Amino acid sequence: MPRPLLLALLAAGCGDNLTGKWTGSCDFDDGTYAYAADIDADFTDGRGHRVEGTLKLFMWDDRTLKGDMTGDRNEGYLELEAELPLDGAKWNFTTAGDISGTAYDGTCHLQVPEGAGALAGTLHMEK
Secondary structure, three states: OOHHHHHHHHHHOOOOOOOEEEEEEEEEEOOOOEEEEEEEEEEEEOOOOEEEEEEEEEOOOOOEEEEEEEEEEEOOEEEEEEEEEEOOEEEEEEEEEEEEOOEEEEEEEEEOOOOOOEEEEEEEEEO
């Protein structure tokens, strides 16, 4: 295979480099109440489609959840999950959405420890 074609094929599967600091928010709304949580994250592009990093979720009630995150991407689509310990419990935070240049837009979910459901919200982050 000619070298330029091989390089083009390899680059096509990788998409934009996600490594770096990302900030944004997850705006939760359950129909009765609305909450906003600010997000700080450090992404590291891994091998292939793997993404890793750390995440801080600044809650509306002044608590801060922080932990490691992992995820997968497929060109312009990214899914992340983080287990965030706080006060002996583990909160699960997930995101899914589209990456376009330096913007990440989609949905976010926060599973409350021992809760029956999750808070669902709208995600926007920028690098």
